[in-house]
Every structure is written in structure tokens, then in C-alpha cells.
Amino acid sequence: MGKTKKGKPKPHKSNPTGLVSMRELEMDENGSTGGPINSIIEQLQSVNSDEKMCGLQALSTLCQREYNIQSIVDSEIVRIAAPMLVDHDLNVRHATAGALRNFSAVSVEICENLVEQDVFTPLLILLNQYVNNDWLPTKEKRSDTLDQKSDTFLQAVNIVWNLCESTSVALEYFNQSQLLQNFVRCLNYELFGMDIAISVGQCLLVISEDNAAAWKVLIDHNSDFQNLLKIDGDFQIVMLRTLVAGIISNVPALLMQNLKLVIEALSKTIEINHRTVLNEITSKLPLNETDGPQIEVIDEEMAEESEADASFRRFKEECPTELDNEIKNVAYLLSAQRISSEVLSNICTPEDDEGMDEDFDDKSDAESVHDYDVTQQAQQNGNQVGGDKIPVEIAEAIKAHQVVEKLWARAQLLPENVQQILAECEKNLWKRQNSLRVSSLLCLHNLCNCMTIEDLGGATAIYNVWLDLGQQIFQTHQDPATVEAATSLMRATLDHLKKSPELFEQVSENDLHLILDGVKDCEKSEVRANWLRMLGTLGCLLKENLVKKIVEFVLDATLKENDVWTLSESLDSFMDIFSDNDWNQIVDDLNVILKSRELEKILKTKMRQQKRELGDRYSSILTVRTNLTRFCKYLENQQKIYMRSKN
Numbered sequence: 001m002g003k004t005k006k007g008k009p010k011p012h013k014s015n016p017t018g019l020v021s022m023r024e025l026e027m028d029e030n031g032s033t034g035g036p037i038n039s040i041i042e043q044l045q046s047v048n049s050d051e052k053m054c055g056l057q058a059l060s061t062l063c064q065r066e067y068n069i070q071s072i073v074d075s076e077i078v079r080i081a082a083p084m085l086v087d088h089d090l091n092v093r094h095a096t097a098g099a100l101r102n103f104s105a106v107s108v109e110i111c112e113n114l115v116e117q118d119v120f121t122p123l124l125i126l127l128n129q130y131v132n133n134d135w136l137p138t139k140e141k142r143s144d145t146l147d148q149k150s151d152t153f154l155q156a157v158n159i160v161w162n163l164c165e166s167t168s169v170a171l172e173y174f175n176q177s178q179l180l181q182n183f184v185r186c187l188n189y190e191l192f193g194m195d196i197a198i199s200v201g202q203c204l205l206v207i208s209e210d211n212a213a214a215w216k217v218l219i220d221h222n223s224d225f226q227n228l229l230k231i232d233g234d235f236q237i238v239m240l241r242t243l244v245a246g247i248i249s250n251v252p253a254l255l256m257q258n259l260k261l262v263i264e265a266l267s268k269t270i271e272i273n274h275r276t277v278l279n280e281i282t283s284k285l286p287l288n289e290t291d292g293p294q295i296e297v298i299d300e301e302m303a304e305e306s307e308a309d310a311s312f313r314r315f316k317e318e319c320p321t322e323l324d325n326e327i328k329n330v331a332y333l334l335s336a337q338r339i340s341s342e343v344l345s346n347i348c349t350p351e352d353d354e355g356m357d358e359d360f361d362d363k364s365d366a367e368s369v370h371d372y373d374v375t376q377q378a379q380q381n382g383n384q385v386g387g388d389k390i391p392v393e394i395a396e397a398i399k400a401h402q403v404v405e406k407l408w409a410r411a412q413l414l415p416e417n418v419q420q421i422l423a424e425c426e427k428n429l430w431k432r433q434n435s436l437r438v439s440s441l442l443c444l445h446n447l448c449n450c451m452t453i454e455d456l457g458g459a460t461a462i463y464n465v466w467l468d469l470g471q472q473i474f475q476t477h478q479d480p481a482t483v484e485a486a487t488s489l490m491r492a493t494l495d496h497l498k499k500s501p502e503l504f505e506q507v508s509e510n511d512l513h514l515i516l517d518g519v520k521d522c523e524k525s526e527v528r529a530n531w532l533r534m535l536g537t538l539g540c541l542l543k544e545n546l547v548k549k550i551v552e553f554v555l556d557a558t559l560k561e562n563d564v565w566t567l568s569e570s571l572d573s574f575m576d577i578f579s580d581n582d583w584n585q586i587v588d589d590l591n592v593i594l595k596s597r598e599l600e601k602i603l604k605t606k607m608r609q610q611k612r613e614l615g616d617r618y619s620s621i622l623t624v625r626t627n628l629t630r631f632c633k634y635l636e637n638q639q640k641i642y643m644r645s646k647n
Contacts, residue, residue: 036058039055039058041077041080044084049089049092056092090148104159104163108167111167115169127156130153145319146196174207175211184218187201204247205247211250215253219251229248242339243339244265259394263398267401270337270406279415281326281327281426331432334432334435341410344443410437412437442489448489459500459503466490469489473486487534498540498541504542507542515531519532532566536572544583547583555595557570559599568620571599571624587639588643593639603625
């Protein structure tokens with residue numbers, strides 16, 4: 001392609017398509033005058049449909065490049081493009097919906113901008129033209145893809161999904177539109193096809209979350225949802241069934257009626273062995289990455305693709321091969337299993353005691369003269385898991401369907417060769433598999449926090465999980481999200497093992513140093529907090545020589561910690577070490593009292609400095625500060641008694 005000059009694009013020699021070239025997009029990045037946006041705006045405002053199409057295709061490409069986003073936001077281009085969703089030319093409508101869908105997928109801020117630019121008005125007009133005319137989709141004869149009008153609807157649903165997920169204003173607009181009833185109708189995959197049913201299901205999953213206005217409509221479709229919970233079939237069916245289970249779980253009245261059916265449906269989804277499926281698909285992938293099909297991947301690599309590559313990708317999407325369809329179906333499975341883990345996690349997470357700490361203000365230090373009660377402190381820290389914190393019927397269903405065991409299977413690493421092939425040849429599946437692993441670990445973490453040690457399989461099984469995760473983290477390179485999820489689960493499992501010190505008799509000094517090195521090398525504060533929490537628990541389980549190393553390390557690490565949340569977590573774990581044993585000799589050898597007083601001052605200072613950033617965490621940190629003051633007083637009293645006994 002040639003350049004697009006300001007003004008009408010030439011229909012022949014220099015630029016037969018009228019599209020803004022990739023070269024000109026790069027010139028805009030380097031600060032050339034004018035840039036493509038003005039040219040695109042002129043094309044969008046043209047009365048000629050072909051020129052509008054050129055502008056829309058250029059906009060779709062433009063918004064895939066991060067450095068162009070702010071320029072798009074600052075311009076009027078979205079406000080100009082949005083009404084074209086209801087253009088008289090169906091080609092223009094389709095191109096507009098595709099461009100705005102791409103743009104809405106960029107970020108929450110972009111979605112907010114789209115709502116401000118009044119995208120919702122033409123978007124709702126467009127959708128009403130479908131639902132008010134008994135429309136049904138059709139398929140193109142030359143392939144199994146949707147016809148253009150149906151695909152426009154699909155793109156519009158995805159825009160609604162992205163906007164409602166990102167901003168409450170969009171959700172309010174949707175609630176007022178009265179479209180929800182018709183959206184539920186589109187879940188009928190036999191009438192509307194799987195592509196539309198799944199996209200609508202994903203949209204409804206977002207819309208139904210914490211949305212009482214939607215609940216009033218959805219509750220009338222209980223029988224429809226029940227039927228969809230019972231369907232069986234390929235991975236598309238699995239995806240739709242899982243989405244319906246998620247929608248039901250968002251509506252309290254529906255979940256109450258269908259709890260067993262929902263957990264059974266989610267259990268069936270996570271029961272499928274994704275490792276076997278991925279082994280099979282990787283054996284079919286071409287080893288040359290450029291030859292491999294890439295389905296629905298929008299990332300930096302795609303943003304930097306050449307025009308020839310982009311053309312080839314669009315062709316593959318419009319005319320998918322049998323392998324393309326297989327990959328798409330595997331992607332559905334991985335997404336369905338991730339959603340299942342997230343829905344189970346939400347179902348099994350007990351409601352927080354909201355408002356408990358709202359009146360916990362910055363009190364005077366006079367409160368700190370109360371003696372420190374280590375037993376009470378341990379209970380406050382939530383380290384004693386006495387019984388199920390979820391309703392009996394949920395716990396029973398989780399056990400009956402072996403959900404814990406299935407989630408653990410989904411959380412396992414893939415064989416190294418499979419990981420490598422996916423990373424090189426099919427990045428979409430590789431990313432989805434990583435997301436599945438993270439969500440499975442987080443769901444297990446939530447289950448671990450709210451179920452008894454017996455329901456989780458017993459102390460030995462829990463210890464083996466802790467050990468396996470530690471080996472995986474230290475033996476293989478993991479991305480930060482996976483490490484955070486894994487260490488969160490390790491921390492939760494260790495809390496269950498505080499009454500099983502016999503399991504840790506074989507822990508050596510070398511084993512301990514692996515953990516200590518893990519903390520030293522960790523840059524993410526949430527992961528450091530998890531490691532430091534685990535050290536606090538291990539300090540209650542290991543022999544005195546190892547406990548001394550832990551106390552010394554935690555004190556030194558805490559003195560160097562800058563993040564106040566991690567600092568408070570570290571101090572909380574440090575106090576845990578003394579919940580079952582005063583360790584008087586260690587206190588004396590390491591000058592623990594003096595360092596604890598110094599840490600008390602540091603915590604107070606950092607709380608003042610970072611108070612505005614703490615949000616909901618402030619009250620928890622304030623509790624740690626109060627307990628630390630009492631702890632220091634307690635240690636001083638105990639040490640006086642100890643020293644008198646020595647003399």
C-alpha cells in the first residue's frame with residue numbers, strides 16, 4: 001500500500017484501497033504532522049460507503065497500537081464513528097461494530113471514554129433492530145461462519161459485554177434498555193447457534209453480577225437455565241453450560257434453588273483432563289510459528305504484524321480450517337474450566353463481616369497497656385481452622401463431586417515439551433492454560449480457607465500439596481501471577497498444619513534456606529507477604545535452631561520492608577512464632593525486644609505516610625499495630641521473668 005494523503009484517497013495507483021498504511025501509522029508514532037487520525041475522520045465523514053469502510057478498517061488497525069490510543073481518545077473520532085453502527089450500508093455497520101469492539105477491549109479507561117462519547121445510544125438502537133424483528137442468524141454457504149448481519153450482532157454483544165464489565169454507567173444503560181429478556185432468548189443455541197449463544201452467555205455472566213435489576217428478569221427463566229445445565233456435548237456445549245452455571249450463581253434466588261445442579265455442572269467441566277487435550281492438539285500444530293493458526297489473539301505481536309500477515313489472519317478467521325476449529329474448541333474448554341474455578345471460588349467464599357472495623361479509629365496508645373494474650377492473638381489471625389465456614393450443603397456437594405481433587409489436577413504444570421510448543425506456536429492456548437492454572441490455585445486457596453482439614457483430605461494430603469507447590473516454584477520459572485496464586489495456596493495449607501508438627505521433622509536447614517532465598521529474590525509485595533506469613537507458621541512447627549534463623553531473618557526483612565501492607569503481614573507472622581512458645585533465649589540472643597520497638601515506630605510512620613493508599617486494608621494494619629504494641633509489652637514482662645529465673 002501507499003500513503004493516504006490528506007483529503008480523498010486516490011482510488012487507483014498510489015492507494016487502491018484507501019486504507020491508512022502501516023508505514024503512516026508508524027510515522028504518526030514518530031510525531032509526523034497531521035497523522036492518520038485526521039485522514040480517518042475525513043473518510044468517516046464521507047458520503048461514500050467505500051471511503052467510510054477504509055476509515056473504519058484503518059481505525060480498527062490504529063486502536064491495536066498502544067501509542068495511538070491517547071490520540072484516539074483526545075479526538076472526536078469515536079463520536080463520529082459510533083452513529084455508523086446504524087448506517088444504511090450493512091458493510092459499514094459490520095466494520096463499525098468490529099472497530100469499536102477492538103477499541104472496547106483495550107482497557108477500562110477506554111470503555112469509560114466510549115460511554116462518554118455516547119456509543120450506547122446507537123448500540124442499543126442497533127440491537128433493538130435485531131430483537132424486535134424475530135431475527136435468526138444464518139450461516140454463509142461457502143463456510144460455517146456467520147453471515148455478515150449475524151456477525152454484526154455478535155460484535156455488538158461483545159461491545160456491550162466489554163462496556164458493562166468496565167463501567168457501572170454502561171450497566172445502568174443496559175438495565176434501562178429492556179434488552180435482557182431478549183438476550184436470555186439468545187442462549188437457545190439450537191436457534192441462534194453456538195457462537196452467539198456463548199457470546200451472549202459471557203455478556204450475561206458479567207451483567208448478572210451484583211445487579212438486582214437483572215435478577216428480577218433472570219429469575220423468571222429458571223426452567224430454561226435448568227435445561228441448559230443438563231446439556232452434554234463438545235467443548236462449545238461445555239462452555240455454554242458453564243456460563244449458565246455462572247449466571248445462576250450470580251442470582252441468589254436461582255442459586256438457592258439449583259445449588260446441587262450448579263456444582264455438578266461445574267464439576268463436570270473441571271473433570272475433563274485438559275492436559276490430555278493439549279497433548280493431542282500440540283501434536284497437530286505446525287512447528288513453524290508463522291504457519292500456525294492464531295485464533296482470536298489480540299496482543300502486542302498482532303499489533304506489530306505486517307499488512308500481509310494481517311490479511312492472512314483475516315482470511316484464516318473467515319475461512320477456518322479443521323485445525324483452526326479444533327483450536328477454537330480447545331480454547332472454549334480452557335476458558336470454561338477457568339470460569340468454573342472462579343464461580344466455585346465465589347460460591348465457596350463466605351461473606352465478609354463487613355463493617356466490623358469501620359469504627360476502628362486511630363486510638364490512643366493507652367489501649368496498649370493491656371497484656372498481650374498470645375492465644376487470643378492466634379485466633380484473631382484466623383490461623384485456627386476449626387470447622388467449615390460454608391453452608392453444609394455446599395461442603396457436602398464439594399466433597400461428593402471431588403472438586404478439590406479435580407481442581408488440583410487442573411492446577412498441575414503441563415509437560416515441558418507441550419508448554420514449549422504452545423508458547424511458540426499457539427500463544428492463545430498458552431495464555432488460557434496459564435489463566436486456568438492461576439484460577440484453579442486461587443479456588444483451592446479459598447476452599448482451603450473455609451473447609452476443615454478432614455474435608456480437604458487430611459493433614460498428609462495437605463502437606464503433600466504444600467511440598468509439591470514449593471518444588472514447582474523453586475524448580476521451574478513461573479510468571480508472577482502464578483507464583484502469587486501458588487504461594488497463597490501454600491500459605492493457606494500451612495495454616496491447616498499448625499497442629500501437625502510431626503510432618504515437618506524432616507525439614508532441614510537447606511530446605512529452609514530455599515524459602516529464605518525466595519523472599520530475598522521476590523519483587524512482588526503480595527508474594528513476599530505470603531512467604532513471610534509461611535515463615536511465621538513454620539516458626540511454630542520447626543526445631544529451635546531453625547526457629548532462631550526464621551526469627552532473625554523475619555526481623556531483618558521487616559526492618560528493610562517499604563510496603564506497609566507487607567510490613568504488617570510480616571509483623572503478624574512474626575508475632576505468631578511466639579504464640580506457642582516464648583523462645584526466651586532467642587529473644588535474648590537476637591535482641592528481639594529492641595528491634596520490635598523499632599519496628600513499632602517504623603509501622604506507625606509508614607501508616608501515616610501511606611494511609612491514603614491503604615483503602616480497606618487500613619483497619620487490618622491498625623489491628624496489627626495495636627497488637628504489636630501489646631506484644632512488645634508482653635515480651636518485656638516475659639523476659640524479666642526469664643532473666644530472674646536465670647539469676
